[in-house]
Amino acid sequence: MSDAEALNRRLLDEMAAADVLSDQWRPAFLAMPRHRFVPGVIWVDAEGGGFTARRRDDDPAAWLEIAYTNDAIVTQVDDGATPDTGTGRRVTSSISAPSIVAAMLRRLEVEAGMRVLEIGTGTGWNAALLAHVVGEQNVTTIEVDAVIAERARKALAEAGVSPTVVTGDGAEGFQGNAPYDRVIATAAVQHVPYSWVAQTRPGGIILTPWGTAYDNGALVLLTVDEHGAAHGRFVDNTVAFMWLRAQRAPRPDPPNDLAGAAESTTTLHPDAVAWDDISASFAVGVRLPDVSKRFVDADDGSDDFTFWAFSGPSWACVDVTDGASTHRVLQYGPRNLWDEIEAAYRWWEQNERPLTGRFGLAVFPDRQYVYLDSLDNPV
Ligand SMILES: C[S@@+](CC[C@H](N)C(=O)[O-])C[C@H]1O[C@@H](n2cnc3c(N)ncnc32)[C@H](O)[C@@H]1O
Incomplete structure (x- = not known):
């Protein structure tokens, strides 16, 4: 057994013991090992703040260990503008933590043959896992960053799968392969793009990280109805995904001058x-x-x-x-x-300190709102 295979099996055993990895998904995680999708240059926390590049070629064993930690790995900073000799400021692409990937895939309730749209290709790993279960011809994945999309296409091909990788704005969905049974976003939204609802068949599911400028960490599971609307509950509140590019929240700095307050x-x-x-x-x-x-x-x-x-x-x-x-x-x-x-x-x-799971989101063509307990109780 290679080092990578041993590390992968150890990680998958941990995830199964924690009841995160289901039997349905284990074969996919074995067939599509994570390190094949982690780029040769990754970014780790820098002393004094920000991110510093770490190269596989400098220490292959350390890089491989990182590939099999149960953490997100930063794979791009500052939309690719910072060279790997510099200090990155903002995370703009990552490969998500394996436990979060497994938990989201499980919530998606996919079956072989379902057509799935993914928003946020990133490294291509999630698309590869999906392709293993539903079939590569049934997976469409969209990535806004052309360099990242190209790298994912290559990694996917090398892993032996070829889902449709679209370079474009995931907010528009991809009409060409619609309707979808499932839509999964791996970038967070403040407003669910209506195209995702329009391109999902009635009864289909949309799973997306969701947040506000104040608090980014929720996951909402929507079911599409026959009238072109979608609604459902927030199912988690511990996942912090980066924003869909056009929906990034501002990050203001405190003012220097406090006069007039x-x-x-x-x-x-x-x-x-x-x-x-x-x-x-x-x-x-x-x-x-x-x-x-x-x-x-x-x-x-x-x-x-x-x-x-x-x-x-x-x-x-x-x-x-x-x-x-x-x-x-x-x-x-x-x-x-x-x-x-x-x-x-x-x-x-x-309101009796409601847990996040008592809230839901309703999405219509012209409006969307968060509700508490029932659709007729908007917050
Ligand atoms: C957390 S990463 C995705 C991880 C990925 N699913 C994987 O398996 O590696 C989020 C990705 O969403 C992409 N993204 C951001 N805004 C987007 C948009 N409007 N359309 C498509 N992709 C977008 C980012 O460039 C980034 O690569």
Whole structure:
């Protein structure tokens, strides 16, 4: 048995023991080993922040070990603009963690012969796994980045499968091979492109990572009905995928000048609205989808930090001194963002602190909305 095969089997055994890998998918994970799709240059955390390149040729054994960790591996930064001698800032492509890949494939409930559309080809690994189960002729996968798409085509061909790899904007779907039984996105959306619904047959399933500028980590499973609509529940809230390129959330920096901000205090700890409970953070994001947030640690080595919120010209910050029960709030601009966040959090509390799984998403040709418990209860 080769080193790669031994590492793959060890990983798959771990995933099976954790009940993540089903018997249906194990043969695909054996036939399409992950390292065949991991590029020769990957990106790892750099000292001092950002990402630094690591090359297979410099240390093949270390590279292979990384290929069989149960973690996502960064395969492109900054849309390919940063050379592999530089420091990457933003992750723009990755091969997802094996457990997440297996869990999503399982949720998709595919059967041999089903036609599947994947958005976000990346390395091609997920498309290869799908092709193994439903047949390569039934898989269409779309990648927006031409360099990544070409690399995936090559890796897929070398692995012995040739699904249709489209270079283009996945938001448009791919009408040429529609209708699909299943659509799976491996990039997150804030709005589900209606083309995915239109190109799925009634009864078909759409599985996509979903988030807001405030909170990105949910997974929603939609079923398409006979009237051209789709709806279904959020089924997970622990998966952080990169955004579909046109739906990237802004990442504003805190302002240098705090003049003109209104000062007040709060007894609500920012961790409550953004950190302690993923359902609270999800719900605040649903109520305030355009508000982005950020935690900035104090640079004096203490546990003090500042929580920031931004939307357009408005910003708010809450200074937290470790152990204190009252915190200073600054709010600037036409919206009082901290007040809005507090109100959104109170809404969640007053509704009995619903878990993410009580929320669902409804998608119609002209509108979409999140609901709580039932379609007739929009949030
Ligand atoms: C997490 S990676 C996908 C991982 C992939 N499924 C795999 O098996 O390696 C997300 C990918 O989505 C791609 N992407 C982002 N926006 C897109 C869009 N509008 N259309 C198609 N692909 C897109 C990114 O370039 C990136 O390669």
